[in-house]
Amino acid sequence: MLDLLTRSTADTYRTLIAQASSQVADRFENTTQPFSGAARTELQQLVDGVRLDGDGVGSERAIREIDALFLEHAVWFHHPAYAAHLNCPVALPAVAAETVLAAVNTSVDTYDQSAVGTLIERRLIAWAGDLVGFTHGSGVFTSGGTQSNLHALLLAREAALATTPLSRPRALARLVVFATASSHFSVGKSALLLGLADDAVVEVADDGEGRMDAAALALAIAEAVASGRLPMAVVATAGTTDRGVIDPVAAIADVCDAQGVWLHVDAAYGCGLLVSPRRRHLLAGVERARSVTVDFHKSFFQPVSSSAILVREPRDLAAGAWHADYLNPLENDEPNQVDVSLQTTRRFDALKLWVTLRALGADRVGEMFDTVIDLAVAVGDEIDADPELELVGRTQLSTVLFRVLPAGVDDAARDALVAGVRRVLFESGRALVAKTVIDGRPCLKLTLLNPETTLDDIRQILAMVKDAATTLAGIAPALDEALAGAEASA
Template sequence: MSPSPAQLQHLFHPDHLDGYVDAMRLGVDHLAATMRRLTGPATGVQPEQAAKPIADVDLDAPLGDAAEALAEMSRVYLDDAIWFHDPTYAAHLNCPVVLPALLAEVFVSAVNSSLDTFDQSVGGTFVERHLVDWTNGRIGFGRGADGIFTSGGTQSNLQGLHLARDRALARTAHGGPHALSRLRILASADAHFSVQKSARLLGLGADAVVAVPVGPDRRMDVDALAGALDDLAAYGLSPMAVVATAGTTDFGAIDPLAAIAELCRRHDTWLHVDAAYGGGLLVSPTRRHLLVGIEHADSVTVDYHKTWFQPVSASALLVRDGRHLGHVTWNADYLNPKDAAHPNQVDKSLQTTRRFDALKLWLTLRTMGPDTIGAYVDTVVDLARDAYDALADDPYLELCAEPGLSTLVLRYRPAGMSEDEADLLAPRIRQVVYERGTAMVAATKVNGRCWLKLTLLNPLATLDDVLSVTGRLVEVGRELTEEAAA
């Protein structure tokens, strides 16, 4: 049965623009009204409470009215959403987003360009390519560099290691069915979990990732890396890639990139730099030097939806020699034939259909400029340092390490409390703070011990905001300790 004219009015079309404008206004007003009522980053709702109202919705019975649908959406989602813009949100690597990027989202969604082929995107193809070239310039890559936008750091890391794997296999003198089993990836013990995940997806063995120790500053130990590379050669194994991290998830530590790059050159090994977190330093007016050596990488991950303050998703894989991207190329006559007259981005991507996420960064740069983004990065890094200094003598809190970027790892542990007691308290403190809706922090483990983590990515947050969060951690810690003693 064909849809009725009333049903067709839901399609985005020139005849329906008045309806589109009304719907957008209704949605923006609804969102603004919601945000004006917020009193914290979370409401503390538990999984079972969140799941039930959604399970009760009959998706075969539409409400037929946008206002009613928005009201229902608030009940099942928005009323209990996590708000990253709140200055007391300090959990994961989630950032508040800039207005020019939100403006771009209107066009990204409505026009719905797909960035796989030129004939689905036209100018979008070259906007993305120009941003890739610009980022490569910031990294320090020369002519011949290239890259592609991706869904996030995990995909960027996967593709970077995919290129490294295929390069290693093409160069191996042995080949054969056992070639994969001899490949190894070296990464610090604090590297992102997507390195192990990528190894599995790439068909490597469970022991393919070699964890290189970190020093007291949580950076990769270069001497240990040198020893590990020598050991691989002694055992007839092949170092497929070294992954250096520019901003570890827990500590924001930046591995010594220049020294690692020299070892990779000496061993003729692919260097992938995971700068998903620290990539914002590329536009920092004062801290760009922290990434010295990144220009020697073979591939680099940058997440614009972290320290560039873009909405999810916006990431990129950048490569020093664009010819390596050919390892992911596959031609189809109906999409990207070998004799295509126009450039097709799908030739460089693990994805086929892709959103025009590059437009968000484009409008951000054209409206605000890179220096403003860099100033935001400096602000949150300064905030983490100020908070660390302010908490250094706190009698109730134990600090794990100095911040490398904008994270603080700490826990409630007053004098006389054992590590075992602190281990038991940390997750309970985090849960109570979440349930009260007054703040949000993350949890992690360091050397098997439980810690709490503050991730500071809000340029509007102040030292007082951070200290109010840590004050709540202490308050809850004291309450739980007193309850246990009663």
């Protein structure tokens, strides 16, 4: 019997999918913490102990092995004690659609490989563009926010190069991108990949809370032009990774329009506001951008990967087109999306969002995103009222930054506790929180993207954080005394 998914193996497919889904469902029902807490050395031994050459063990046994090797030690984003990064629990209809698209294995790069799949993706791009305000816009699904930002900046680079009389090498050396210190790291990485100068990303001052200052942007652009640089793009962020704040897009658009500079809005995190019943106004001005990044696998609760770049003017996408006779010949009038994508072979990820919207409706998705933002507000209030904790600013989305304040410990020692607290929680597996640096000082971060997480769930995490900090603060002086005593006796 063949080991491929074909007509003759349809019954085997049913059996294996049922086996795998049953194992996963059991874990969802019985998992009691977001991570097993297994040490890296233990996990490395498990992985290294599996033989990958020689005869196979059969499909059923291989699927069974997934349970002990992977599911036992997976990081579970659905668990209420997971509050570390921008990972969300996923919509059930999207998971079912994932099974379908993996089995059919559609590639949506050309129409003759996907047919209706291409049309479904194009319809979703038009729908998302309408949400933004791009009435006649276009775009394409991508692997994530990093690729979407890279794609947008590629288009912005080509648009800028098309308007200068300088040679391409001379112009490349002068191009600059304007962003804040809170912009996603992919902005700087994209500048590198696009062959821009080492100092091509100009950091624009913010308002003290992570939001770009539009007046400072205007000044930065003027200074760049005066020094002979060529403004290529401004990247406004609608949902910074750490603070969860939104740049004033409308005011930034005013500056970009006046200066004739491409405005890209990175809404990878904040795109859920597009369907929010109560907070859509936070994205005011986004329709004036030339390009927008959206990550459905964050605030639309989709399985990774599900992202897109949207553009206001479809013709802008032509700057990234590349033709090959065997793939997208010039005389072909089929809607080949390889013409507008940085990828060739590309998964039919749009199907997951399509099924989710049909099953739940866009308003329901928006309500779920509003729920996690409401929770972040409540958690912020909780931390603000706790003398053992310090709130580090307020969010507009669903991140919460804070520090722990054990008694009798100075600021330097409190800063040093951040990494230790995060490590203690991770190694126990009981709760996962993140750490970052704000204004030069480390702090802990909660990223809330689970609509079923409650304030009581977060209170339990905060209690664990405080216990870990108190323990670590007590251990450190004792170790210092012991070391000092040992050195004295030596």
